[in-house]
Each structure stands twice: as structure tokens, then as C-alpha cells.
Amino acid sequence: MNARIEDARPPGRPRASGAVTRALARCLLVVVGLAAVVVGFGWFLDTFRSVDAYRTAPVCGTPAAAPGTPCVRRETGKVTARNIDSGGDSNSYLLTVARETGPAHTFNVGQAFYDEAGIGTDVDLKVWNGRAVEVSWHGHRAAPRDIPFRTSLKLSLLIGAGSAVTVYGLAWPRGGGRAVPPLAAVPITLSSFIGGFVLFAAQWPLVITLGVPALGWLFLIAVSTALAIGF
Template sequence: MPEDSPPRDAPPPTDEPQEPTEPTNPKKSAASPSIRSRLLALARVPVLLAGLAVTVLGFVRFVDVFQEIHLYRTVPTCATPAARPGALCATVESGRVTEQWKEPGDGSTTYKLTVARETAPVRSYMVGQAFYEDVSPGTVVELKILRGKVLEVSYHGHRARALNFPWLKWIEFSVVIGAGVALVLAGGYLDELVQLVGMLAVTAAVTAVATAIGAAVLITVQWPLVISLAIGAALWLLAVYTGHRTIEES
């Protein structure tokens, strides 16, 4: 067969122009988001908003406890110049010391008195050494009372503030704020939520413990509420950032 003759199996030549075929783009199908990714993107906003709402609720509970302790410390006694007409004030009731004892500690001693009231069960109070030494079983002391709670025990110039810390409310808002941090982080990582459930639970627990410790300090110190809230908000943002960095590096 001559070299310039066409092969037998080749199709006959045609003069009709052929349309150029478009090059296939293997990334085209991957570029269009799937339905699942779209749903996740839409769900991020409500989850983030839910996390912020839970956090705000926790801070509201913190403010309630903060103001409750502030009230206990600043409320005036009724029938005194500091008590304004019609304003909230604390009443005074007599109590009788029924028992006193010491509790040695590391380098210090705790002094306690048990006081009986006419309208309530007996209760123990921590007092100073001078207060402890000036009373004995049977001594009549004064109790400053607000809404049924003893705020202060006094005797001849000695004063001892009663501990009225709302422990349950304190635990409640600490857990709520920890859950708020976990929800905010979950909103940012919805596509990996199944793999991150354990880490988010640990983050919520650690944040709750840290919140409880920090809040106890702020409530006890009683700085102005605005300053306390600013510190709390800064620590919350730090918790979110720390959780974000932990997830990114895991």
C-alpha cells in the first residue's frame, strides 16, 4: 500500500465544520456547594445567636447575685437616720448565744458562735477573736435581719457579717455561661460538630469552673457593677478565643 494512501478503517473526509468541544473542568462540580453545606451555613447563624442569648442570660443571673450581695451589705437598719421613709430596711432582733468553739487551722484560728432566735432555728456564725472573747453562752446579741436572713451579728461594738452567698444561683449562672461558650463555638464548627462534641463539652465545663471562681471574686470584692461586667465580658471573649485556638490546633 502506498504510504500516502488513507488507511482503510479511517472515516471518509468531510468538509462540514465541526463545533469545537468545550474543555471539561473537573473543579466545576466541586465548586457548587452541596445541599448539606448550604444547610450548615444557614444553621450557623441561629446557633451562634442561641449561644449569645444563653450567655446574656448567664450574665443577667450574675447581675442578680451581685446586686443581692450588694443589698445585704448596704441595706440600712430600720429606725436609723440612714433609713429613708418607705425604703427597704433591715430589722433588728435579739438572739442568745448557746455555744461557742474554736477551729484551729493553718496558722490561724476560726472562732464561731451558735445563736438561737425566737422566730427561727439556731445558726452558727463566724466572728472575730475579740467578739468571741467578750461573749459566753447565754449572752444576748443583736441580729440584723432582712427578708428572714441574718445579715449581721453585733454585740457592744463587735460586728460579724453573716455569710449569705446564694450558692445555687452562683452554680446556675456559671453553668449557663459555660454552655454559651460551647454553643458559640459549635456555631462556628457545625460541619465538624460530631467530632467536636467531646471537646465542646470539656470547654463548657472548664469555662463554667473558671466563671464560678472569677464570679465569686468579683461578687465578694464588690467593685462597681460596670467594671465587674467589663471584666466578665473580657474573660468570656478570652474563653471563646481559647476554645477556638484549641479546636484549630487539634
């Protein structure tokens, strides 16, 4: 009698339990992957804003620069070297400027700036967090972009890893499809890294800077998920 009672279990319960477990696991992977991607995009946005933060920062020593607030310091520099780099399709005009309180810095300037500022010319500098971020003289101006290489690499790796986890959770691949998520992370990481360099240098409006990478990421995720399911 006891044996008959033990065997009389509702059919299909183990399968239902397994399906719930898989669904929860997939949801967890998607949440973890998306969280990593969101952190990566947020990190990119913070870095993007910091690149040109000096443009809206107050000048040190003015009433607008409250104590403890980051500010732009003005210095006078002196042109110590001039050089024309003829590599590539066009010439690059370089002026090396010695600073009052830091190492000399070489600026890529326009041709008119280069032609008029000879060696020994005193120029005006803007210094932000110890870095010369802008040189100007008689209406000429040059501001080299500070492209954070290490930060770009780290956030790209984070976005790539998060994307792989997201694709695995969405597709839950089997067989050959299991190779798709890690393989998909490669182009996503590379495009994030290269795209970050372009966007840091271009400083386009925020809607373009954030919208284009987001749309590109969604496209790659959709393609990768479809491939992982199809295998």
C-alpha cells in the same frame, strides 16, 4: 429539546445555596449561644447584688420603709455557745447566737469580738428576708456571706452550655474538632462556678466583679474556637 433546557441550569447554584444555609446556621448558633451566656451573666449580676442588698435597704418601721418594700429588721440575740476552729492555717472564732424569732445562727467573728462576748451576752442582729445577716456588739461587727450554691451551679451550667454552642457556631468544626465545644464547656462551667463563689464572698466593685469574668470568658472562647478550627 426539553431535556437540553432542563440540563441548562446555572452552574454553582447548589453550592451557593449550601454556603448560605451553613452561614445562617452558624449565625443562629452564635446568637443562641451568646443569648444563653448573656442571661447567665445577668443572672449572676442580679444574684451578686442581692447578696448584700440589705446594706442599702431601709430599716423596718421607719419612714424610709414604704409598705411592701423589703426592709431590714433589728432583733436582739443572745450568745449561747463559743467555739474556736483550729483547722487550716489560722483559727476561726465562732459565736452561736439564739434569735428572738428564728433558729440560732453561728457567726464567724473576729478574735476581739470573740474574746469580749461571753455566753449570755445580748447582741444586736440584722434580719433580712428571715435570715440573720449581721451581728454587732460594742463596736464589733460580723456579716457572714450568703453564697447561693444552687444558683451558682445553675448559672454556671447555663454559661457553659451557651459557650459550647457559641464555639460550635464560630468554628463550625469538622472531624476531631467537633469534640472541642463540649470539652470547652467543662473548664468554662467550672471556672464560672468557682469564680462565682469567690466573687460572691469578696463583693468587689462592679467593674472588677463583671469585668474579670467577662475577659476570662472571652479568652476561653477565643482559645476554644482556635482549637476547634485547627483540628
